[in-house]
Amino acid sequence: MAKEKLVKEITSMEEDFAKWYTDVVIKAELIDYASVKGCMIIRPYGWAIWENIQRIMDGMFKETGHENVSMPMFIPESLLQKEKDHVEGFAPEVAWVTHGGAEKLEEKLCVRPTSETLFCDHYKNIIHSWRDLPKLYNQWCSVVRWEKTTRPFLRSREFHWQEGHTIHATAEEAQAETIQMLNVYAEFAEKYLAMPVIKGVKTEKERFAGAVDTYTIEAMMHDGKALQSGTSHFFGDGFAKAFGIQFTDKDNKQATPFQTSWGVSTRLIGAIIMTHGDDNGLVLPPAVAPIQLVVIPIASHKPGVNEKATEVYERLRKVCRAKIDNSDNSPGWKFAEYEMKGVPLRLELGPRDIENNQCVLVRRDNGEKITVSLDELETKVPEMLDAVRDGLYNKALANRSEKTYVATTLEEMCDIADNKPGFIKAMWCEDRACEEALKEKAGVSSRCMPFEQETITDKCICCGRPAKKMVYWGKAY
Amino acid sequence: MAKEKLVKEITSMEEDFAKWYTDVVIKAELIDYASVKGCMIIRPYGWAIWENIQRIMDGMFKETGHENVSMPMFIPESLLQKEKDHVEGFAPEVAWVTHGGAEKLEEKLCVRPTSETLFCDHYKNIIHSWRDLPKLYNQWCSVVRWEKTTRPFLRSREFHWQEGHTIHATAEEAQAETIQMLNVYAEFAEKYLAMPVIKGVKTEKERFAGAVDTYTIEAMMHDGKALQSGTSHFFGDGFAKAFGIQFTDKDNKQATPFQTSWGVSTRLIGAIIMTHGDDNGLVLPPAVAPIQLVVIPIASHKPGVNEKATEVYERLRKVCRAKIDNSDNSPGWKFAEYEMKGVPLRLELGPRDIENNQCVLVRRDNGEKITVSLDELETKVPEMLDAVRDGLYNKALANRSEKTYVATTLEEMCDIADNKPGFIKAMWCEDRACEEALKEKAGVSSRCMPFEQETITDKCICCGRPAKKMVYWGKAY
Numbered sequence: 001m002a003k004e005k006l007v008k009e010i011t012s013m014e015e016d017f018a019k020w021y022t023d024v025v026i027k028a029e030l031i032d033y034a035s036v037k038g039c040m041i042i043r044p045y046g047w048a049i050w051e052n053i054q055r056i057m058d059g060m061f062k063e064t065g066h067e068n069v070s071m072p073m074f075i076p077e078s079l080l081q082k083e084k085d086h087v088e089g090f091a092p093e094v095a096w097v098t099h100g101g102a103e104k105l106e107e108k109l110c111v112r113p114t115s116e117t118l119f120c121d122h123y124k125n126i127i128h129s130w131r132d133l134p135k136l137y138n139q140w141c142s143v144v145r146w147e148k149t150t151r152p153f154l155r156s157r158e159f160h161w162q163e164g165h166t167i168h169a170t171a172e173e174a175q176a177e178t179i180q181m182l183n184v185y186a187e188f189a190e191k192y193l194a195m196p197v198i199k200g201v202k203t204e205k206e207r208f209a210g211a212v213d214t215y216t217i218e219a220m221m222h223d224g225k226a227l228q229s230g231t232s233h234f235f236g237d238g239f240a241k242a243f244g245i246q247f248t249d250k251d252n253k254q255a256t257p258f259q260t261s262w263g264v265s266t267r268l269i270g271a272i273i274m275t276h277g278d279d280n281g282l283v284l285p286p287a288v289a290p291i292q293l294v295v296i297p298i299a300s301h302k303p304g305v306n307e308k309a310t311e312v313y314e315r316l317r318k319v320c321r322a323k324i325d326n327s328d329n330s331p332g333w334k335f336a337e338y339e340m341k342g343v344p345l346r347l348e349l350g351p352r353d354i355e356n357n358q359c360v361l362v363r364r365d366n367g368e369k370i371t372v373s374l375d376e377l378e379t380k381v382p383e384m385l386d387a388v389r390d391g392l393y394n395k396a397l398a399n400r401s402e403k404t405y406v407a408t409t410l411e412e413m414c415d416i417a418d419n420k421p422g423f424i425k426a427m428w429c430e431d432r433a434c435e436e437a438l439k440e441k442a443g444v445s446s447r448c449m450p451f452e453q454e455t456i457t458d459k460c461i462c463c464g465r466p467a468k469k470m471v472y473w474g475k476a477y
Numbered sequence: 478m479a480k481e482k483l484v485k486e487i488t489s490m491e492e493d494f495a496k497w498y499t500d501v502v503i504k505a506e507l508i509d510y511a512s513v514k515g516c517m518i519i520r521p522y523g524w525a526i527w528e529n530i531q532r533i534m535d536g537m538f539k540e541t542g543h544e545n546v547s548m549p550m551f552i553p554e555s556l557l558q559k560e561k562d563h564v565e566g567f568a569p570e571v572a573w574v575t576h577g578g579a580e581k582l583e584e585k586l587c588v589r590p591t592s593e594t595l596f597c598d599h600y601k602n603i604i605h606s607w608r609d610l611p612k613l614y615n616q617w618c619s620v621v622r623w624e625k626t627t628r629p630f631l632r633s634r635e636f637h638w639q640e641g642h643t644i645h646a647t648a649e650e651a652q653a654e655t656i657q658m659l660n661v662y663a664e665f666a667e668k669y670l671a672m673p674v675i676k677g678v679k680t681e682k683e684r685f686a687g688a689v690d691t692y693t694i695e696a697m698m699h700d701g702k703a704l705q706s707g708t709s710h711f712f713g714d715g716f717a718k719a720f721g722i723q724f725t726d727k728d729n730k731q732a733t734p735f736q737t738s739w740g741v742s743t744r745l746i747g748a749i750i751m752t753h754g755d756d757n758g759l760v761l762p763p764a765v766a767p768i769q770l771v772v773i774p775i776a777s778h779k780p781g782v783n784e785k786a787t788e789v790y791e792r793l794r795k796v797c798r799a800k801i802d803n804s805d806n807s808p809g810w811k812f813a814e815y816e817m818k819g820v821p822l823r824l825e826l827g828p829r830d831i832e833n834n835q836c837v838l839v840r841r842d843n844g845e846k847i848t849v850s851l852d853e854l855e856t857k858v859p860e861m862l863d864a865v866r867d868g869l870y871n872k873a874l875a876n877r878s879e880k881t882y883v884a885t886t887l888e889e890m891c892d893i894a895d896n897k898p899g900f901i902k903a904m905w906c907e908d909r910a911c912e913e914a915l916k917e918k919a920g921v922s923s924r925c926m927p928f929e930q931e932t933i934t935d936k937c938i939c940c941g942r943p944a945k946k947m948v949y950w951g952k953a954y
Contacts, residue, residue, distance in 0.1 A: 035556050035598050036586060039549035044614070047545050067521035068528065072511045072635055073550075073588075073619060074572075079512050095551075096576040097588065100623035100634075101569045109513060111550075111574065111588070118511070122518050125509055137521070142550060142618075146577035157577075158549055 010340075012279050017223045018151075024273055025152045028282045028341050038150035038157035042266070045341065048290035049269055050160060054140060056192055056287065057162065057264070060184050066136040066164060071118040073141070074109040079117045083242040086116060089209020093145045095157075111144040116210065116235075116261055119165040120243035123257075129248045130169055133257060136177075138164040153270035154227075154477050161265035167257045169249065171236065174258035178234040181262040182215040185230035192287035193268065194392035195219050195275050196400055197229060198423075198472060200448030205435055208261075212236040218447045218472065220400040221274035224421030226447045226476040229271050232262035270477070275396050276365070282342030283364055285392055286320075286385040293381060294338045295324040298331055298350030309349050312359065312374065316347070319378050320385060339364060344388045345381065365391045408457050410441065413473070417442040423474045427467035429460035437462050444473040487817075489756050494700045495628075501750055502629045505759045505818050515627035515634035519743070522818065525767035526746055527637060531617060533669055533764065534639065534741070537661050543613045543641060548595040550618070551586040556594045560719040563593060566686020570622045572634075588621040593687065593712075593738055596642040597720035600734075606725045607646055610734060613654075615641040630747035631704075631954050638742035644734045646726065648713065651735035655711040658739040659692045662707035669764035670745065671869035672696050672752045673877055674706060675900075675949060677925030682912055685738075689713040695924045695949065697877040698751035701898030703924045703953040706748050709739035747954070752873050753842070759819030760841055762869055763797075763862040770858060771815045772801040775808050775827030786826050789836065789851065793824070796855050797862060816841060821865045822858065842868045885934050887918065890950070894919040900951045904944035906937035914939050921950040 010027060011019040025031055030046030042050065058068070074097065081087045094110040112118065119137065126132065142160045150156050164181060168174040182199060189195045197217035207214040211233040219229045237256045240246075249255040276283040286292050293316060297309035306326050313324035323343075325334050331348070338346060346362040353359050361380065362369045365388050372380045403422030407413035416424050424444060428434060435446055438461075449469045460467045487504060488496040502508055507523030519527065535545070551574060558564045571587040589595065596614065603609065619637045627633050641658060645651040659676060666674045674694035684691040688710040696706045714733045717723075726732040753760040763769050770793060774786035783803050790801035800820075802811050808825070815823060825837040838857065839846045842865050849857045880899030884890035893901050901921060905911060912923055915938070926946045937944045 032599055032602055034549045034595070035553055036549055036551045039551060041549065041595075041599050042547040044544035044546055047547050050547075051545065068524050069521055070519040070524050070527075070619075070637065072513055072516035072518065073621070074513045074516060074635070076512055092578050094578065095574045095586075097572045098575045099573040101571065109572075118518075121512050122509055142547075144550070158551070160547065 010279065010281060013222065013277075020277075020279075021274060022152065024277055024281055024340075030269065030282075031152050036157070038147060040152050040156055042160075045290055046269065049272070049284070049288050050266055052288040052290065053268060054162075057184075057188055058140070060188060061138050061162075061164070064136075064180060064184065066138045066166075069137045069139050070141070071112070071115050071122070071139060073112055075112055075115075075117055076107050076109055078107060079121060080110055082117060082120070083210050083239055086210035086239075090114065090145075093147065095144045095146050112141075113143055113145045114261075114263075115139070115143075115163055116165065116239060117243075119261075120239050120245060120259075123167050123240075124243055124245045127167065127245060127247050127257065130250050133247060134166055134168040134173065134177075136164075136166045138162055151270075153266050153273070159265050159267070161263050164260070164262040166260045167240070167245070168259070169247070169255070169257060171258045174260050175234055178213070178215060178232045178260045178262070181260070182217065182230070182232040185232065185262070185264060186217050189217055189219065189229060189268075190393065192285065193272055193275075194285040194389050194396065195229070195271060196393065196397045198448060198450050200450040200472070202231075202448055203430075203432075203435055203446045203471070205432055206446060208233045210235060210238060212238065216448050219271055219275060220396075220403060220423060221271070221477070222277070222399060223274070224403045224474075226423065226472075226474040227267070227271050227274065228447070228476065229268060230262070230264040233260060235259040235261070276392050277342070280336070281340035283392065284342035284344060286344045286388055289342065289344050290321065291323045291338075291341070291343045292320040292385055293322045293345040293347055294334075294343045295322065295347045295349065296331055296334050296338075297324075297326055298348055298353075300326060302351045304354060305349070305351060308354050312347065312349060312377065316377060316381060319381055345384055363388055363391070365395070406456055407461060410438075410461055413438070413444070413461060414442045417444050417475070421475065423447065423472045425454070425456060425470060426461040426473060427456050427459060428469050428471045429463055429465045430468045431460070431463065431465075434460055434462035438473060442473070443475065445476055447472040447474050447476065487756065487758060490699065490754075497754075497756075498751060499629065501754055501758055501817075507746065507759075508629050513634070515624060517629050517633055519637075522767055523746065526749070526761070526765050527743055529765040529767065530745060531639075534661075534665055535617070537665060538615050538639075538641070541613075541657060541661065543615045543643075546614045546616055547618070548589070548592050548599070548616060550589055552589055552592075552594055553584050553586055555584065556598060557587055559594060559597070560687050560716055563687035563716075567591065567622075570624065572621045572623050589618075590620055590622045591738075591740075592616070592620075592640055593642065593716060594720075596738075597716050597722060597736075600644050600717075601720055601722045604644065604722060604724050604734065607727050610724060611643055611645040611650065611654075613641075613643045615639055628747075630743050630750070636742050636744070638740050641737070641739040643737045644717070644722070645736070646724070646732070646734060648735045651737050652711055655690070655692060655709045655737045655739070658737070659694065659707070659709040662709070662739070662741060663694050666694055666696065666706060666745075667870065669762065670749055670752075671762040671866050671873065672706070672748060673870065673874045675925060675927050677927035677949070679708075679925055680907075680909075680912055680923045680948070682909055683923060685710045687712060687715060689715065693925050696748055696752060697873075697880060697900060698748070698954065699754070699876060700751070701880045701951075703900065703949075703951040704744070704748050704751065705924070705953065706745060707739070707741040710737060712736040712738070753869050754819070757813070758817035760869065761819035761821060763821045763866055766819065766821050767798065768800045768815075768818070768820045769797040769862055770799045770822040770824055771811075771820045772799065772824045772826065773808055773811050773815075774801075774803055775825055775830075777803060779828045781831060782826070782828055785831050789824065789826060789854065793854060793858060797858055822861055840865055840868070842872070883933055884938060887915075887938055890915070890921070890938060891919045894921050894952070898952065900924065900949045902931070902933060902947060903938040903950055904932075904934050904936060905946050905948045906940055906942045907945045908937070908940065908942075911937055911939035915950060919950070920952065922953055924949040924951050924953065
């Protein structure tokens, strides 16, 4: 009964995907709404997912030679204005601090929407010689963008992220860094989040404010919409010139360094929900699941059941993030609760199982149940966690393949965009006017020009002039 | 030469302790000043210390059943005002956000100076029954207080900290939590930072805004001044009443819960510097040192030296956070550099050492050099790291003992306060007027009423009426 009640409380995905999403976010206890509109409280279960993401990714950053730093959260107005394109991109959506205590500030400060300007200001102080390069910095923090419409994890006025900021002696080195970090993001998304992504470069229109090139990983959500899941920017020497950063090179000449920045955010939690979730709630990839396996005693009033379940739990917590629920709630209630929370594996153990020295393991991703000897648990559980990851990845990949279309005419593109949510592969002449026309006529934006190019036709789908790039188009979050 | 140059660049502690402090903070590359007055950039070496503090302490919090969450950084003015004492304490020093993009906000928002009000607002949403209690939450974040005078780590407009916020069914439980967390702080300070602390309770005058009781750990810096290093507050049910938080108890009656909060901040890095540092720079307790041991090859142009040093480094990085410096700087320059950075152990390895299958280990805390067989490194290095911790602790304890005085008359207290910086133990009647008189006449504030009480006399040092408490008095950061 409890189970039915819980299940009924979630809108089904088919009925209303957006409502399903917010239901999951609340019912799985990932967030609570805050008193400031557009901000969110990330609850223990949601924050634990982010901590797992941080831990794994921070390890990948450190392995590639990066160091963490902490910049202030405030940027003086004059500093934000130093790079022309950058300020144009961000000024309309920043929160301004105008008073400290009762006093009006001499210069207003914005709460960082991103920290390029702060890093540049710091680099100017600490970089003098080629010996000071490169600096490979990253910070974990929250930033603020005063968005009009917001949704938990996907678009909020304050969000948590990491922002890498690096500075190099040569353009080649900075470019290599940009690509390296895109690859780190792609590896993280596919291996740990079980989420296939398309790597590519953004069109000029979709570039980050102030960047020469913006690279992206684009994922497809269950409903066919795209989610930009991580970006890596090559800045050339534009910021360095705007901020007057120079160094003495090996030939004792003054030179200008080259920069990058790259970031992923708590948006990834939204990506996990919309890639893997189902009508029973959240489905978490094991690598980032706060609880990887929950032990549920069956008929726990029978002698020996709780004791044996605890023994099994104590063994399993050494091989994974395990939990035991021996509360007085019914097994049915517990099944629903941990399904809602997306726990990858459930272990059921009742009196008959104990007699037979076995238990039942149930996969959250596909419902598969297998009976396992208690002697084999330490090997079977990690194997099954891997199987869940693979199952999730393959399901997401199949969804993406199924919802990826090819269009050769504008009419065809409009038809697909109207009726079949997904990615549309089509050729483009690289003219911004055509990109804008497709947005207006078909309602799609360019997601990226993938590294893996194909030649569908030799003509731009919009204007018919010679095509230069194959582009993924789609509707996006 | 390089060494002499570096050493000369630091002011000596005796000459000017404040200047010595800022010299160390800059030369050890802990911080850089930011473009916003009173804010700081925490550089990789400084941030790595904080990361080590976080990792250890977070483990201690989780062991005691706490979960991490993330609250928004903004508090609407009306929310901040809900608890009268609290808003009086904090409103004068908060930064106000008045605009989002070009638009003026309907209600101004302060950047959190502390998050009691946000947690209360959330608790009101999620607590309904006794089954929902306790909630044992913590968050790692930065907060903002618009201070007039600032110093790196000790008092800055933005600072990083953790803030624990818990809510319980009974006052007893909340009180026990308050004391438990004070003990966690004391254990952390003494065991991992090698910094002796005095545990006690604050006088009413020094209490946190809105608290019933504020407990503190007080440390003594090298110059005899006190540093409040961590506080734990018992709130009674004051906040819960102000915010209308209620729950249904086991007897099905409406009841009001009880709360606590507790925090330590990047101030602890200031405490480390001023407790252990010397005229050669920083001295780091091994538990939080980003580099615990640095390998320095001597006469590294000689065949085999760099190879052997690298081999030793590869072995040692498995037992501690080791680094090798085989740059082309001179050994003298390197010695000075890692002394400045407070690396606990230096390992010197030259051609003659290699011939003898040995190396030289040098302790940063007392300069002691010992020759160690290369075969014993894996056991000797951890032992010596422990010895450094013990050495630092004992030295700090000796400093505190030496600079702790007893006063029985006001005259005596004034004399000590003027001439001998340190703690002054003296009796007090618990009247706030006397506490204020001592501040005015002797220039000291009450640090705490220690748990370990002593009876020095039976009279208040100020008014001569019967004494109720022995208090530690002193000048503080």
